[in-house]
Amino acid sequence: MASAVNATIAHRRHYDVIIVGAGIAGSLIAKGLGQQGWQVLVLEAGTGSLQTWEGHLHAIDTFRSAVAKTPNAAFPHNVAVPSPDVLDLTPTRSGFTTNGYFIQRGELPYSSDYLRAVGGSGMHWTGLCLRMHPDDFAVRTRYGYGRDWPIGYRDLEPYYVAAEREIGVSGDAQEQWELGIPSDPDYFYPMHKIPPSYIDEVCRGIDGRTVTDPVANEKFTLKVISTPQGRNSTPDPRYRHGAGYRPQGAVGLPKYGQRCVGNASCVPFCPAQAKWTPLRAQAQFSRSVTLATHCLVTRVIGGVNGRIKGVEYRTYEDPASAASQPYQAEADIVVATAHAIENARLLLASGLANVSGELGCNLMDHPTILTWALSPPGNGPIGPFRGPGTTSGWEAFRFGDARRTRAPFRIEIGNWGWGWATGAPMSNVGTALGVGGDQKGNIVPTAVFGARLRQTLGDQIGRQLQLQLAVEQPADHNNRVTIDNQYRDVMGNPRPILTYNLTDYVKDGLVAARCVASAIYDLLKAQEHTDHSPRDGVAPLGYFRYRDHDYAYKGAGHGAGTHVMGTNPKDSVVDSFQRCWDHPNLYAAGCGSLPSIGTSNPSLTMAALALRSAEQIHRDLVELHRPVQLRGGRETLSKVGNGE
Amino acid sequence: MENETDGVVLGDGEPPFQLPKTMPELRRYLQGALEIEHFTIPPYLTAMYTIRAGTNEVAYYTIRGIVVEEMLHMTLVANLLNAVGGRPRVAHPDFVRGYPTKLPYSALDEKIPLQHFSPDAMRTFLLIERPERVDGIPIQRIPGWTSIGQFYDFIRTGLLELVDRLGENTVFCGNSERQVGPEDFYNSGGEVLRVTDLRSALLALRVVIDQGEGLNGSIFDGDDQLFGEQRQVAHYFRFKEILAECAYDPHDTPHAPPTGPEIDVRWEDAYRIDPDASVADYARCSDTAVYKHAVAFNEAYAELLAYLDTAFNGTPRAVIFGVPAMLRLRDLAERLYRNPHPDPDKASQGYFASATFEIDQQQINHALDIVSPRIQVARLNTEEPVNFTGVALW
Structure with missing residues (x-):
């Protein structure tokens, strides 16, 4: 169970991994690494009340009383760590104006939001779980637009399967197969459509x-x-060659959590908790994972030889106030999973990971x-x-x-x-x-x-x-996130400046x-x-x-592509494992890594990539902890003894 | 001989205080168990429906969780009865006892009424769920049943002896296609399991007993051990928490009151009801709106029984119809309970209208007539989720 701690407890300790953000990607990576026994600290900028049953009930009330049922309408307002809101934008005679967290400089508005709270935008996601089509991974080669992926569908397929298991996807595999999205012919989703x-x-x-x-x-x-949907339906007994699937229930109240009964408010919120949220992954965190809320990471701290030392973060007591205290924590590996736009903002503010000049660029949506x-x-x-x-x-x-x-x-x-x-x-x-x-x-x-x-x-x-x-919106260098110290939030951190067009x-x-x-x-x-x-x-x-x-057009809330992955450190920010080319122990994970997004809602692909990264981070950590053979093995010693 | 007892509702005719010795007797005991599990539901629903919307949330979800587990118990007992070749009977006017009524399987004389959410209601529920030996020793001095757990213990022992004597295959002679599986039952502790042999029968009995009374003399049920679920306090102790306005600490024992954090209970945020209310009384009032709503509720309850009867008698997947049926009851209850009692005298005493859970043969017949075509339209022969598209649910 993920019981949240405060900043003081997390302060000045050394962890194997620090993860920035408790959304879909961060929660899945933390769960995976925790299961391997690594000491993991998850720093969440927002509040953690949604983890509790009382917080869940409060969110229902907030949603019911909201005048506009927007994606963030169910969640408490947080002055210290503001979330962008679709209501920040207003049309004018000359175009549009914005008065929220984002600064917008594009010809057209970027009209999507995200949520900075425990669970992240995984709280208000619609729950659609479409895999990308094999063609979507090579749009430049095949169709002459956008950017190709460094890996293909077959590389990702086992992780799609794993992500569908984590989330508990309800769907009809046969119909997807007929669309040309290949899977094992014996594959069934965990639950019926x-x-x-x-x-x-x-x-x-x-x-x-x-x-x-x-x-x-x-x-x-x-x-x-x-x-296919990330919400509970009837389990399919054919799943995993007859092993079946046991649906996961609610977080915060034992034995609650229904299957979808059609409440028709999935965005922002499933009152029956039939929809999967990252809270379910957090409920399965091992004891070696610490989740700290109210901890806004302000800087990733660089060390020697391009390695990352740790993070600096500020904590606040009161979501209505900007009063905050700075802290630091160190780790062997740092993983930024704070949303595409927040990841870019954080790394730009840290002055890291931008040898290619592509950091913050290629902002996409649907x-x-x-x-x-x-x-x-x-x-x-x-x-x-x-x-x-x-x-x-x-x-x-x-x-x-x-x-x-x-x-x-x-x-x-x-x-x-x-x-x-x-x-x-x-x-x-x-x-x-x-x-x-x-x-x-x-x-x-x-x-x-x-x-x-x-x-x-x-x-x-x-x-x-x-x-x-x-x-589909192809990667475009000109659509980008930048920062400027002139525009800062109440806590003094640079706000995202967006330049967006079609x-x-x-x-x-x-x-x-x-x-x-x-x-x-x-x-x-x-x-x-x-x-x-x-x-x-x-x-x-x-x-x-x-x-x-x-x-x-409207925004789909599918912000992606601000630290795109590629095969070349000169024109991409991360490799196919979402590891920054410039820093061997810094990962930037999430939709920001996608070089193209096809026409699939990107969360499932993000989850699959996160699970793939978790495996690589585990391998990196094993490598870091492996003792060096100073004397060599027995064979070498005997050779030395023979005078060779 | 078998046909005399098979598929017959026991009502007040409780079996004698002795072990079931024959297959017909075992089936009779299991039909009794089905009725005792259902017996708890109208009083629990009444307490839940009388909580004013948006208040007493802890209590509301506690009672709700327990009601759903009682439904699980009903389904497990129906599976048991089917496994031993019986015919569970649910759609029958005597299946729903009139309240107030004597506590079944108890030599004590307590009457169980329908009560609004109140300390008295919680005390009644504690009486219903009382574990066999919460206070140390069983009350053996009184001849006759003293707890539901004791009744189940007789069923368990009787079942084991019958298997010994007749062999497992003879005892578990039911058609396995009549078993309700886990596919369509959810939102509850535990799982529905198909009962086909002694092993699954004993497991089903264990779920029923542990969830109600606690596991091995602790305050907890056994769902964490059986189903890998979060550990939770058993029914009896959950009611005790509400009455004490205080949660159990994980280290608390069954013998002592809870010592954990306070629970915010507001007894005044409940619609007070007349425990003796009846549709006949409502019919005599000059304003007949409440009468109509009360009848509509009882008709909808009859439909729920008709769905369950169908599910337990050869169409197991019809159990999914219980979900919209319960949602409908919730909505009908919301329309009913917030009205003052239509009798001005009762209203001046602070009473509100309430559901009476009075079901007659005509309502049962009507319910069976209307649910049957709905179930046919829903095409229940596949393993896929039931699609209610095009099915007129009410």
Whole structure:
């Protein structure tokens, strides 16, 4: 069990490994190294209350009372260690403005967030567990864009299997195999797929029909495919050749933790704890792992010969205050797992790991275009706002030669109505009630109440269909994280400065996605309501005009690529084990290492890489501790005795 | 001879205070065990439903956890009964005893009512869960049953003797396809296990006894040893913690009160209810809204019994329907308990409306009629999760 300690206890001690950040990557690496018996210190900048049952219940209350149900809406506000929030951005007549933790200097906004608390963004992740496709590892070679990986799918496959075991993934391996994502033919996920939603069933009605992507000028055949998920379903007795799987329950309350019962709030938070979070890995930490919360690592400290000595960190008592104390701890190996943007910020502030000049560069996300429609009224409600955010998608647009022309994209079939696009269902209630009056503040004459209101809402909300189309963004040197001492947080640490934009290749992917979505709505006889155009002179966030049309994208929360891995120390930051080229005992692990992200949600790949790194860190530590043979073996001695 | 007792609800007809000697007797005892496990659920649910939303969270989740474990016990006992060739009977009006009623398998005269969350309710629950020897020696002076654990002990001993005499294969003659497996039961301590032989039968009995009364004279259940789960205090001692408003310290013993940290219990944050409330009383009130809600609750409870009866009688995977059925009961309870009692006199005494758990034959028949097509539509013949898409659940 991970019981958190404070900074004083961790101070001035020597550890085998110090891990910066208790999110997905950090927790998995700490668990693995702890099982090998290494002394591990995990320093988490945020608070640790989410580990407890009371903290869990408090997060439910916070989420319920939040006006905007954003990814960070369930979590306590922390002044000392602020998290970026999607609400920090505001559209203006000239573009956008931001007033949060990030400084934004790009032409377009980077509109994703992360969470700085125990569990990290693994607390509010959606839980989708898609492996990357083999082609995604060599996009430069095969399709002429982005960066290739130093390793391929086959190198990572055993770690995908291990990550799916750690997380307890529910899915249908056969369907993934048919997509061209190879696995052992006898492979089964630990649990059966989460039952698809009724919306998926409706969409399955057009399986086999074709739509044309006008950008790539290519026809694609539609087939609804279920999405593997990191949430508890029914265990599959065929898993591991008949060994089966025992689902893991909640953290903080014995014998609690349900399977997915469709609470429909996975982001930010699963009240039943059916969704996997890093807290489950932390609950399995061995006694040799120490997790210290409220410890913000301010600097990684360099030593002689490029080796790293340890870390400097500050601790605060009160999340509402910046008052803090500095401490140090030393370790044989330091692993930064603080999120792509935080890793870059920390290493830039430490003046390390940047011989290549690529540190902080190649910031990526999955720019996501939302489209929305109403299903035909004659067919009755389709049941939005039930089940996980998504249970299926259309996958064909992720693969193939069209990638030479435009960025590939994945179509997520949304289960939560127009929630992301328009703030439904609350926005529907407000509109139907005429909240706020008309533009002059007069009462809206068309407002409805009582039974009419219920009927209106049932009719509108029950038919809401939303597609989320996430586009691959290739590594681009110009999209980057920098720091400037002029911009610092309350504790005096440099804040991330982001420069972000979309290339025409990505925009062409967004255009293709938008057109394909419209074609799908036509096939479903759904009435599209997508609108990305400016209103009263103010365009929506993420707006851009391209080839005479209006578009707007959202961030997917998939920040990646700030310390990309490669084969050459001159143009990449880490090697394939996520070890910094410039420092043999410094690792930077997490999505920041990904040189390309394909169209898969990146957490599973990050988890697989983390497990692979944990093995390498173990080998490094063994190497460091191996005694040197001063006298040589018996054989050498006898040779010396013979005078040879 | 067998047909006389098989698939018959015992109700108040408790078996005599002696070991079961024949297979029909063993089945009769196990049907009795099924009823005793269910007997606890309406009083526990009543205490849980009467807690005002957002208050008494520790107590709420404690009771909730115990209710789910009682459901596990019911399922394990049904598996046992099926394993020895019996027919568990759940969908029957007498399966749900009217409350207040005498504590089953107890020579004592205590009546068990439906009570709102209160110290009195906790004392009642302690009586129900009382371990055989918490105070040192069993109360042997009174002739007859003194604890549920003792009743199970007779079942265990009787089972062992029958296996000795008739052989394991003769005793465990049930069709294994009637066993409920672990796939669809969750969110609880322990696991459902299929009972097919003496070994699995003894393990199932151990889970039932340890979770309720504690393991080998300790305050803990045995789930950490049996299922690799986090160690937890057994039912009896968990109720004691709430009553004492104080948690057990890991070093506490069964004989002494808990000495650990305080538990925030607010007895006043509960809807007080009339333990004698009945739908007939509600029907006589001028405002019939509460009457309708109370009937709807009882009908939904009858449906739950119908699902379980189906699950225990040849369609094991129908047990998954228990999950939406319980969620529905929770929602119906929320609509019911927050209303003042519809009788102005009772309301002025501070009473609120409550579920009465009165089930009649007509409701059972109706429930069986409506759950059967739902279960057919859900296609339960695969091993995959049951997909409720297209199934009208209510």
